[in-house]
Each structure stands twice: as structure tokens, then as C-alpha cells.
Amino acid sequence: MKDRQPVYVRGLGAYLPEKILTNADLEKIVDTSDEWITSRTGIKERRIAADDQYTSDLSAEAAKRALADGGLAAGDVDAIIVATVTPDMPFPSTAAFVQKKIGAHTCPCMGIEAGCSGVPYGCELASALLRQGPYRNILAISADKLTAITDWQDRLTCVLFGDGAAAFLLTCDAEGARGEILDIYIANDSSGVDALYLPGGGSRAPATEETVRNRLHFLKMNGQEVYKEAVKSMGQAVATILERNNLVPDQIKFFSPHQANLRIIDAMARQINVPLERFLTVLQWTGNNSSPSVGIALDDAVRAGRLQHGDLVVLVSFGAGLTSGTVLLRWIG
Ligand SMILES: CC(C)(COP(=O)(O)OP(=O)(O)OC[C@H]1O[C@@H](n2cnc3c(N)ncnc32)[C@H](O)[C@@H]1OP(=O)(O)O)[C@@H](O)C(=O)NCCC(=O)NCCS
Numbered sequence: 001m002k003d004r005q006p007v008y009v010r011g012l013g014a015y016l017p018e019k020i021l022t023n024a025d026l027e028k029i030v031d032t033s034d035e036w037i038t039s040r041t042g043i044k045e046r047r048i049a050a051d052d053q054y055t056s057d058l059s060a061e062a063a064k065r066a067l068a069d070g071g072l073a074a075g076d077v078d079a080i081i082v083a084t085v086t087p088d089m090p091f092p093s094t095a096a097f098v099q100k101k102i103g104a105h106t107c108p109c110m111g112i113e114a115g116c117s118g119v120p121y122g123c124e125l126a127s128a129l130l131r132q133g134p135y136r137n138i139l140a141i142s143a144d145k146l147t148a149i150t151d152w153q154d155r156l157t158c159v160l161f162g163d164g165a166a167a168f169l170l171t172c173d174a175e176g177a178r179g180e181i182l183d184i185y186i187a188n189d190s191s192g193v194d195a196l197y198l199p200g201g202g203s204r205a206p207a208t209e210e211t212v213r214n215r216l217h218f219l220k221m222n223g224q225e226v227y228k229e230a231v232k233s234m235g236q237a238v239a240t241i242l243e244r245n246n247l248v249p250d251q252i253k254f255f256s257p258h259q260a261n262l263r264i265i266d267a268m269a270r271q272i273n274v275p276l277e278r279f280l281t282v283l284q285w286t287g288n289n290s291s292p293s294v295g296i297a298l299d300d301a302v303r304a305g306r307l308q309h310g311d312l313v314v315l316v317s318f319g320a321g322l323t324s325g326t327v328l329l330r331w332i333g
Contacts, residue, residue, distance in 0.1 A: 007127040012065075012167070013066030014166045015166075021047075043160065058143045059082055063098060070169045080108075082111050090201075093109050095141070116260070118144075120184055121186055138170050143166070149217065149218055164296055167295070199220060200214075234264075237324045238314060257281075262284075
């Protein structure tokens with residue numbers, strides 16, 4: 001917002017694991033078809049992390065790319081935030097593993113659980129810390145290895161998800177900035193808290209033979225409720241951020257929506273009367289990789305040279321909680 005100290009994106013990094021799982025591969029695992037998956041979701045393939053590749057590994061790769069992009073070293077990082085629903089383990093924080101893997105100094109490390117809205121939540125926390133000081137450079141990472149909590153016997157969910165990471169290197173220093181964060185809006189509507197959840201492994205249902213037998217350590221989802229709420233809450237989040245910045249959709253060069261489902265994105269585009277071409281999509285080859293998805297789509301557009309100096313971009317997320325959030329960004333170059 002205009003009366004607050006500006007926060008800048010100094011570097012941006014994304015990482016997708018190498019292994020590809022296609023719809024044809026899924027046809028061999030569950031009773032589904034490429035036609036069903038493509039027509040219902042738009043997804044053709046997704047990236048799957050290796051067995052020995054954890055959320056911290058995905059995060060560290062994205063973080064190294066963001067540091068290289070911003071021309072800074074790991075030693076310049078003053079705090080690390082990792083937003084994830086698939087931490088390496090309940091504790092210590094995944095950010096602590098990232099610190100070790102990238103070779104950062106003893107900076108504070110912390111985590112956020114915001115479902116697929118990791119980017120707006122992470123950027124909001126990082127921005128608050130940067131404004132408060134004494135931090136200069138903060139890595140706000142969003143990463144998930146969703147395939148670790150995917151039930152490969154549940155055809156409704158297993159066709160949707162993939163793995164990946166995105167890192168935003170944020171600073172209050174205008175020099176060398178690639179983008180300026182103009183505003184962030186985040187929210188949570190707990191009326192949908194049971195639409196998308198992982199029942200087992202927490203304090204409510206600690207792991208037992210029974211929780212394993214009942215498949216409680218896998219993600220559960222009410223697909224239709226999530227679909228409806230996604231369209232509604234992402235539409236509201238976009239309207240809120242545009243309204244409070246006196247903007248109309250036509251002034252936004254690109255929207256980078258949560259990469260859950262092409263039909264959700266299409267419904268949103270129609271709701272705000274913006275052509276689908278102005279919505280960045282990568283889900284066709286990434287699937288829904290949860291918290292990093294809006295950052296991965298943004299990174300893809302940046303690497304493809306689709307953003308020009310001065311372009312406005314809105315990142316809009318939605319996820320378990322039910323969280324939602326937007327980041328309004330002015331691209332610098
Ligand atoms: C999951 C989703 C694609 C399902 O689409 P849908 O149109 O709601 O499908 P339904 O649940 O009504 O199921 C329709 C039929 O397809 C079947 N089906 C479900 N998954 C299938 C699959 N992978 N392959 C083939 N058929 C499938 C169902 O069993 C059902 O069959 P029936 O009519 O014989 O009972 C859709 O609800 C969705 O995208 N929801 C949002 C999910 C999401 O984004 N989650 C993450 C948010 S962060």
C-alpha cells in the first residue's frame with residue numbers, strides 16, 4: 001500500500017522435479033482416462049519428486065535460483081520462511097533444513113501452513129518482518145511434495161497433484177529489484193475447514209496401525225465444494241485487491257491463478273470478464289503442486305519474456321483452511 005515502506009522482489013526462482021507422470025501413466029494405476037482428466041481439469045502431466053527428494057530439497061533448489069536471479073549469496077539471507085503442507089517432518093521446520101542445504105547463516109527459520117496460498121501468506125509475513133527490521137533480505141519459499149500425501153487408490157484426487165517449489169527473495173532495497181509488491185490481501189474462511197484436509201498424523205489422530213489401515217495419512221477432499229469455493233473466494237480476493245488499489249481488471253497484464261484446474265480458472269476469468277489468455281497457466285504440465293503454483297506460473301512467464309517494465313500482475317491463491325490471497329505486483333524488469 002502506498003503509505004507503507006515498499007517491499008521488492010529481488011529474485012524469483014522455481015523448481016520442478018525431473019520425473020514426469022502422464023495421464024497415460026495414471027491410466028495404469030487407477031480407473032481413469034486421459035480424456036476424463038483433460039476435460040475435467042486441463043492437466044496432461046505432472047512432476048513427481050524422487051523418493052529421496054524432500055520438500056526441503058525442492059525448496060533449496062528454488063531458493064538457490066532466486067538468489068542467483070537476485071545476484072545475492074546464501075550468506076545475505078536474513079530469514080527463511082517455508083510455506084508448506086508437506087514438511088519434511090513435523091519438526092524441526094522445513095526452513096531449518098533449507099538453511100543447511102543452501103548454506104545460509106544462523107538466520108531465523110519458520111514455517112507457514114496456508115494450504116495452496118503459501119505465496120501470498122509467505123510474502124505478507126516476509127513484508128511485515130522487512131518493514132519492522134532489522135531484516136534486509138528474506139527468502140519466502142512455497143514448496144510441496146503433495147505426492148507424499150496422495151492416495152494412489154483414490155482416482156478423484158491422485159490425478160490432480162504434483163510436486164514443486166517457488167522462492168521469492170524479498171527486500172526493502174529498491175536497487176536491483178525485479179518487481180515491487182504494491183499490496184497483499186490474505187484471508188481464511190474456516191466454514192470450509194473440512195473440505196480439504198489430512199486427518200492422520202497430527203495431535204488429533206496420531207499414527208497407529210488403525211490410522212494407516214484407514215488411509216488417514218492421505219489428503220481428503222470434497223471436490224465439488226472445493227471447486228465452488230475456489231471460484232468464489234479467488235474472485236472475491238481479486239475484487240478486494242483491485243478495489244482497494246483503485247484498479248480495474250483491464251489494467252492487469254496477467255493474473256497468475258492457483259493452478260488447480262483449468263475450469264476453475266476459466267470460471268474466474270468469466271466472473272471478472274477477462275480473456276483467459278491473460279491468465280497464466282502451467283498446470284497442463286505441472287498439475288496442482290499446491291503452495292508454489294502461482295509462483296511457478298509467474299516464473300514461467302518471466303523466463304519466457306512475457307512481462308515488460310511496468311506491467312501489473314495479480315497472483316491469486318486458494319487452498320485448505322480455506323485460505324485465499326492475492327499479491328499485486330508491478331514488474332520492473
Ligand atoms: C475433482 C474434480 C475434477 C472432479 O470433477 P467433478 O466434475 O466434480 O466430478 P465428480 O466428483 O462429480 O465425479 C463425476 C464422476 O466422475 C468419476 N470420477 C472421479 N474421478 C475420476 C477419474 N479420475 N477418472 C474417471 N472418473 C472419475 C466419479 O466417480 C463420478 O462418477 P459417477 O458419476 O459414476 O459417480 C472437481 O471437483 C475439481 O476440480 N474440484 C476442485 C479440486 C481442487 O482444485 N482441489 C485442490 C484445491 S487447492
